[in-house]
Amino acid sequence: MPYVPTASLTPLPEGHPCADCPVRPITICRGLDAPTLAGMRSLGTMQRLKPEQSVFHEGDPARRVFMVTHGALKLYTLLADGRRQITGFMFPGDFLGVSIDEEYAFTVEALEDTELWWFSREAFDRFISDHPQVERELYRLAAHELAEAQRQMVLLGRKAAAERLASFFLGLLDRAERASGKAETCFDLPMSRIDIADYLGLTKETVSRMLAHLRSLRLIRLQAQNRVEVLNRSGLSEMADGMSADHIN
C-alpha cells in the first residue's frame, strides 16, 4: 500500500530552512508553500536521540506531536507482567501523534541515532486549523496507519511464524523502495531479533529459526547480521500471503 503523493512540491528559494529537508516530499508539509513551510518550521524544535533513549512513555500526558527526520524508532506497549508488544516502527517522514487522547498510549524509543522535530500540540492544532491542507494530510496518514494496523492484525491473528517474518521483510523492502525512490533488493534491520519477535508476536528463538528457514528456501540471504537481501521476491510474497505449500517442502 504505497503512500502515493497527491500534491507536487513547491520549489523552495535558495537558503530556505526546509530546502534540504530529507523528508519533505513524503510528509504532511509537502503541499505547503515556502512561507507557510517556514512558519511551520519555526513552531518546531529539533531533538536528537541516542539508541535506547525514549521520546515519551506510555501514560505520559500527550502534549507534543513529532515528525521523524533521521533514524528509526519503535513503539511499544507493556502488559503488567512485562510482556511487550511492539505496535510499530517509525522511520524518516513518519508522523507521530495521530491521536486524540490525553495520554500517550505507548512508549517510543530510538533504535539508532535519530533526529526528530516536535511541536506542542496546541501550536500544532492551531497551525492545522489554519491549514486545511495539512489536516487532510493528517487524515490520510491516519487512514494509512489504520490500513497497516489491519494488516498487522491479520498477521498476528492468523499467520504462521514463517509467514509473519516474510510479511515483515516485504514491508521493510517496500519502505526501502519508497525511501530511495527506486527498486531495491536489500534493506537494513535497525532493530534486534527481540524487537522483531515482539513486533511479530513470536520469541527471538522462533525468529532466528524462521530466518534460517527462509534462508534455506533461498528466499533471502543475510549480507550481514542486520542486512537482508531478497533473492526471490515473489516466493517471499507467496510465503507472506499464506500461498506457500509449506508442508510440502
Next chain:
Amino acid sequence: MPYVPTASLTPLPEGHPCADCPVRPITICRGLDAPTLAGMRSLGTMQRLKPEQSVFHEGDPARRVFMVTHGALKLYTLLADGRRQITGFMFPGDFLGVSIDEEYAFTVEALEDTELWWFSREAFDRFISDHPQVERELYRLAAHELAEAQRQMVLLGRKAAAERLASFFLGLLDRAERASGKAETCFDLPMSRIDIADYLGLTKETVSRMLAHLRSLRLIRLQAQNRVEVLNRSGLSEMADGMSADHIN
C-alpha cells in the same frame, strides 16, 4: 477509551428528518446545525441488510462510505487458504470508510438485521471539504480506531486465550454503556463463537473452553447463549490486562 463528545447537539425543529436519529449524538454529524444536517442527509441513501448479507467485498472499488444506524456488522479479511481474521465489529454510530484507498481492504457483512446509510465518496468528499468540522470529526474517528487497532495488536500478539476473551467482553460492555448512556452489567453477543474466534485469533473450541473457564471463575455468567452478565468487573479487568495470577488457580 470512551469516545467523548466535544460538541453539544443543536436542537432540531419538529419534523426535521434527523430529529429521531438514534445515532446523531455519537457520530460525525453531531456538531451540525439543522439545515446542514438536512443537506448531508439528502446526500445519503438508506440500506437495510439481512444477516449474512454483505455491504461490500475486499477488493471492490471503494466508491462509498457508510454510517451504521441499527444492527451489527463484521469486517474481515481472508488469506489464500481460507483463514479468516475479523478486524472489527461495527455498531450503530460507527462510520465505515476511514480509508483513502481505491479498493476496500476487507469484506463487511451483517450479523443481524442492520440499517445503514451510504454516501458516494465524491459527494461525501465534497461535503466534508465544505465542513471542516466534519473533517475534524473524521480525523478523531480515525485516531480512535487506530488506538483500538493498537490495543487489538497487543491482544493478538501477546495475550493468552482467557485474557483475550476477557478483553473482548470488557470492550463489549463499554460499548453497551456508551450506547445506553448508563452503567451496565450485561451485553449481547450478536456474533457466533466462530466470529469471536476469528476476531481473537483463536478457534471456536478454545473460545468455548475459555468461556467455561471465565464462568468457573465466577467472572461472568451466561443469561442466554448470546447474552453475557459480568459478575466481577474488576476481576475481569485484571484477567484482561494479564494481572491475573492465572497459573495459581
Next chain:
DNA sequence: GCCGAAGAATGATCTGGCTCAATGACGTAA
C-alpha cells in the same frame, strides 16, 4: 590482534491452544 560482553543461533524439551471427534442444546418447521 585479543578479549569480553551482548546478541544471535541452535538444540532439547515442554505446553497452550489446535485438530479431530463426539455429544449436547437450542430454535424452527411440520
Next chain:
DNA sequence: TTACGTCATTGAGCCAGATCATTCTTCGGC
C-alpha cells in the same frame, strides 16, 4: 410434540511455537 439442522460444548491427542540451556558470532575497546 417430535424431528432435524445448526451451533455450542466437551473430550483426546497432537503439534507449532514457547521455554530453557548451550554454543556460536559479532563487534567494540584496548
